[in-house]
Amino acid sequence: MMTDQEVSDHFWNSVKSKAMALPWCAKCARAFFYPKPICPDCWGEISEWKAVSGRGKVWSHSVVRFPLVRGPFEERLPYTVAFVALEEGPRVLSNIVACPPEEVKGGMDVQITYEERDGKWLYLFKPA
Amino acid sequence: MRDGAVIVGIGETRVGKHPGRSTVGLQAEAVIRAIRDAGIERSEVDGLYALGPYATGSSMHALGLVEYLGMRIPHAVSYDVGGTVTFMGMCLAATAAIEEGRIEVAVCTFGENAATRRAPQSHGFDRKMTMNGEEYELPFGAGSPLIWYGLMAQRYLDRYKLPQDAFFPIALALRKNASLNENAAYRELYDKAAYDKSPMMAEPLRRLDSSPVADGGGAFVICSKRFARERRLKHTPISVLGVGMEATGSSILHMPDMDQTGFEAAGREAFAEAGLSPEDVDLVTIHDGFSISIAMALETLGFCGPGETVELAARGGLAYDGERPVNTHGGLMSQGHVGGVLHVVEAVRQLRGDAGSRQIRDARIAAICGNGGPFAVCGMMLLGKGSC
Structure with missing residues (x-):
């Protein structure tokens, strides 16, 4: 599982590259904010990061x-x-x-x- | 056996600016006053629940109070839920320990030298401690409770299509209530023109929509019904009839929408436990960090209809002799912010019939309502006169 620091770094790097991405839980089919290593609904790990439309x-x-x-x-x-x-x-x-x-x-x-x-x-x- | 517990003593220090007073000293004074008010000896107290200061960090806070008071005591607990909900939690914890037979008498307290010891030029509480999510909050200049509540207040105004100055009657109602409390730090009445000149902090909230930090403390004594009966205490015992609370988060980032806060579950639970409904309640004390807090609590808990608080306040409904008395002591906004402990003290005072010129006629049931953080935790506790 990603550490809290890795999650934070991943998020802010996406912002720096002007393509903000949110953690996505495939099981719950939802993006969540603010970024944490676990999905607040199912406690599973982040499945992927999805760029937002803005x-x-x-x-x-x-x-x-x-x-x-x-x-x-x-x-x-x-x-x-x-x-x-x-x-x-x-x-x-x-x-x-x-x-x-x-x-x-x-x-x-x-x-x-x-x-x-x-x-x-x-x-x-x-x-x- | 579930026998419940009763509140038999209250203590309150002067509220305002009191340079030189320490946090632990303020709490100690409140504790001594509450024990004396109950008419008991300190050797009879075997439980102490104390909340540490908000503005500065603390560790093992309650032990410092034990030391200051020269006590030896089986249960000394540093207890923190959030805002006024902390005191509801203290009542639950003390009641459980009493019902288990582990303790007989507990004192619950909070106090802080928040006004005179805060950093120069700071507004509200300093944030030395984290509430989570700061890295997604502070870069946007949002690190102030005024801004958090401004966001909720604006959403409320948008929902009910109210003007930006809609909260004036709520703020003024609390000030009028405070004018009848000689221990309120802010008692001067003001008019609409003065409200409009009050500095705009975070729209739509002006300085007069917020609660000034204050130096002060409060405490209450809670004991078993058996102790209250056998000890023949001098005051009418005040029963804890029902408590409900729900936590939903911590930081502004997870602030729930106005119809999604923990108030709904808290209210349902407390009313069900007490077998009461909003119509039975004679006094509501609300953790009024900001004027919007009054509307949120009253409406979500069913004390008035959605979007109706402003009109209720404007027609004098929140006064001691109004249709829905709220914060007859002036609340955090006009007595001064002492964490909400004085909301319990005022409720007990009213139920005893000891509130003097602001006494609600035949007050029998009081609801203490409030939240901690940006509606991060919400709660309600129902108190009733007598039954011991």
Whole structure:
């Protein structure tokens, strides 16, 4: 079985190569997030990693307007934190970018985009 | 034999900013007050359940309290479930130990110097401990409870098509309740204009929608019914009638949708055990980390209809003399965040009839409700007056 570190590395490497992949359980026929070495439903091992389409919908969002998080995020205010429900099922936490905060709406269609921030490649979402 | 247990003593320290007080010192004061309130001797206490501080790490916390209080005690347990659910768990653990005949009297406590010992310029609790999944949360600037609850609050507003300032009546209702509690740290009333000027933190939550961390502590004494009877204790015993809880995760990444939280199972279990329904409940105390928490708990547990909390609050329904009294002490949002232990203390006080100017008339049943983490664990405990 993959270790927790290997699972994490695999996931973040897929993000770095701009093809975010989620762990897939063949037995349960589902992708899951966040990545863990075992399927949360059947406790079986990851069958494979499947690249996501990158399409999703805003499940909920919150525009952060106060320096609640110290460090670089103080310079980024206001920014939009959102749960995005991916087409594949899982819900991921991310930021909505390339969109004024007041225009982000629940249920809106978004598309994945990748950005390097503070030396780490991240998956972000922009209006589709 | 299942005989249950009764709460016979409560203790509460001053709540607010109290520089120089230690976490263990605050808990010790609350424990002493609760033991004295019960009218028993400390030598009679054979169980101690204590939750360690949130803002700083701790190890074997309860032992530090034993040492501070100069006790020798068979059962000293550091106990943590999450939020107010911790105190429901303590009641269950103490009751089980009492029913097994291992202990007779336990004190349950929490307190923390969260306000004056926190790091400068930090907001809410520092996160020195992990709750899992941080590597999928922190890179997006989402590492703050205000943001977690902002996400749930926005989803609630979207679902019920409510405006961004919809939570104002809920926040104000708790403040009005706090104005009747001389041990509430935030008692000044405010109007809509002041609410609108309150700093927006994580939409739709403003500072006035959140619970300020505070220094303070609370404790309660729980004992066997036999002990309460034979010892002829001075206060009306308060019975634990039913407890339900369900954990579904830990971090924001696994926050359930509003109709998928553990509240539903918790409520079903507690009401079934007690043979009661929401209509029987005279007081609801809710772990109000944020204004959205009140709506989530009331609606999911059946204390009001879906999407109805704002209107209920706006017509004065959450006041001690309203149709659905909630957090008559002001709650975490206006008394100050002491982890929810004072939600138990207030419920006992109301059921005894000792709540003074905010006393609910003929209060017989109280429901303590709440969650820990971002609705990661939810619970409800029903308390009833008398029967011993």
